[in-house]
Amino acid sequence: MHLRLGLAVVAVLGGLLLTASETGRAATPLYYMASDSFYRLDVPAGAMSARVEVEVQAVHESSEVYMWTMPGASNVRVAQGDRQLDATPMPGDDTGLGVYAVKLPEPLRPKLKTKFTLTYDVGAQSGELVKIEPGYIEAVFASQGPGSFVFLDLPQEGDNFVEPGCVRVANQPDDARDAGLERWVCGEASAVAVAGEDSNVVERCANLDDACRQRANVLPFSGFAQSITDHSKRGVLEADVPLSSGSVHLSLKYFWSSQAWAEQQFAIAQRALPLLEQLFGFPYPHQVASLRQSNLIMLHGIAGLAFVRKGEMLIAITDDPEFDKVVTVHELAHQWAGPETLSASWQWEGLAEWAAAALASELGYPPYSREWQSRGYTDPLATWWNGSTVTDSDYWYGKSHAFWLEYERAIGGREAMRIVLSQVDDGDRPRSGGWFMDAGERASGQALDELFLEWVWNRTTSAPLLAERRAAHDLARGLAARAAELGLGGVPTDLQANLDAWIFRPIAGQVEDANRVLDEYAGVLEEGARAGLPAVQGLAGHWGSEPLTASRQRVDEQRQAIAAIAGAASELANEPGGSPALQQLGQAREEYAAGNFAEAERLAASARTTGYNEKASTRMLAIAREKQAMFEPSFLTRVGLLFADPDADLARAEAAYAAGDYAEALRLARAAYTGWNDASERGLMYLAVLAGLMSAVSVGAWYLLRRLDPNRKVARPFGTGHVIEMRRGTWQDWDQADSN
DSSP, X not given: OOXXXXXXXXXXXXXXXXXXXXXXXXXXXXXXXXXXXXXEEETTTXXXXXXXXXXXXXXXXXXXXXXXXXXXXXXXXXXXXXXXEOEEEXXXXXXXXXXXXXXXXXXXXXXXXXXXXXXXXXXXXXXXXXXXXXXXXXXXXXXXXXXXXEEEEEETTSEEEEOBTBEXXXXXXXXXXXXXXXXXXXXXXXXXXXXXXXXXXXHHHHTTOGGGSOOOSSOSEEEEEEEESSGGGOOEEEEEEEETTEEEEEEEEOOGGGHHHHHHHHHHHHHHHHHHHHHHOSOOSOSEEEEEEOSGGGGGTOSEEEETTTTEEEEOOOSOHHHHHHHHHHHHHTTTSSTTTBSSHHHHHHHHHHHHHHTHHHHTOOOOOOOGGGGOOOOXXXXXXXXXXXXXXXXXXXXHHHHHHHHHHHHTSHHHHHHHHHTTTSSSSSBOHHHHHHHHXXXXXXXXXXXXXXXXXXXXXXXXXXXXXXXXXXXXXXXXXHHHHTTOOSOOHHHHHHHHTTOXXXXXXXXXXXXXXXXXXHHHHHHHHHTTOOOOOTTTTTGGGSOHHHHHHHHHHHHHHHHHHHHHHHHTTTSOTTOHHHHHHHHHHHHHHXXXXXXXXXXXXXXXXXXXXXHHHHHHHHHHHHHHHHOOOOHHHHHHTTXXXXXXXXXXXXXXXXXXXXXXXXXXXXXXXXXXXXXXXXXXXXXXXXHHHHHHHHHXXXXXXXXXXXXXXXXXXXXXXXXXXXXXXXXXXXXXXXXO
């Protein structure tokens, strides 16, 4: 379906829906119309039937209405309720659609609504819009223009290919399901196709939301479909294409009459996929690449459309077969350069154009020239859909393509371009224009300010920001050069994050802080050399891969490790060779050499502690032995040693000392000394505790006996003493009663 057909339909509508010029009024519609057209396809027989329910609201009084039918319609009948109306075919037009004038028994009154029913049959034929034969139906389906839904009942067992933008009805009618059919609906199919990745739009249209009805007021049809029960006529091409990430299943589903065209496009797609992967430098993002022929998109001036989340693409037939090849490669390129990876249309459309042109000679088609410079526009690329009033697609596509050619040259050619594009898929996406400027400068070492001011951004508003950016990058470059003198690479990640996000105000302060850390680091390296330690680059491998705070902490750890090792070496200077303390100090030096500064500091501190414990335990053992020799047992000391064994503690202390466990030797020697030295005091304390316990027992016994006396609250004669008795008598009576 080519654009000339759409233009012919415009002429038909212009003649039928406008008031006659002799009325003297401005040309306005005679009426507005809403309709539901139901097509039931009998594919095995090569026929279909149509029922159209029409509601008309008159704008001006009218004695007739006009309705469209499929080409070759027969048995055409129009009814208003139970009344049959006369329907007269109008002269034919280039579209091949039928147009009928329906005479009304009573004129339509303004603002009143009237309902009509149109029915007809369509048989076997072969034309530009409709091809029907047993086992195969391919057709454009007539609507009644704006306000229309077109419903298609297709065989469930058939191979059905429905125009993208038509959707399967959510609630399938019983009569269709019982007949082995499934119902699809087409409304404003082109708009739905464009929004095909929006599940909310698809769901609303599947539930017949009125917002999905046809809106275009130039076309009396809204959908194409192909249904095949004779599978020898099935229009699909398929192949597995090997790529770096594995095989990708490529398919092209087309209308059977377009087979020769489809074979050309499929061959181009097969060859283009691996070449595009090499060109962009990162893997194809899906396991499938699904191309589908679409006719309606061309009626809106769209030759191709890519859905990058699914690996799906729509392509149309134009009057230029070579251009169609360019479109196929362009849409495939969008799977790498699309809204998922890039942030603006000048990036993804320009790079898709660039890719199609880059592969033109290898794939054997001539590059497509848009002659954008002859359009006379100068709008910057960043204003496309963002402030510019220019709607000329050739200008935008052509200029964005030309920019990427200039960008490629500025950064050093095709290999540098591949390096930059290969980074698009790494990290955060989508990539902005600023990211491409940064990546290009990193790849080439060249400033790209003027290139982006000339092509992409508004010079007046963007030049101050780019000047601020240049100053920030110069500071960062100076910092990186200073770090390189110390054997380090790059800049801290928090500083780089601000550069990448184009947040330049904090950069000066961050660079100043970073230079202070480098100053401290240089001092630390000198301290290590003075301490006789290995020349360890503590920040090597870390400086450009961690935030500045982490690097500062690492410098502090190295300084503390040096101080700990130097202090331990000074304290242990008189230690005999091979002592445990010196062994630990040697381990600390080894950990320092390995860059494990925290462990080196711990071992150095431990070495100092070990040296101290060795001396202290030696002295404490001597004191404990002396105390043991002077100890004289007595009653109190024997009591004090009931729960202690200082002799055993001293023996264990000597064993620990011999094993080199000076901390344990010190603890046990101290415990032995304390055991003998404090024995008398502990004995006295134990006796005092025992006396206290005995007193407590006595008081408790008295209290218990007191509680057992039943007459403890009865007054007794003075001197009678404490008496235990029962209610029936004295305790003697109790004893006597018990003996009885």
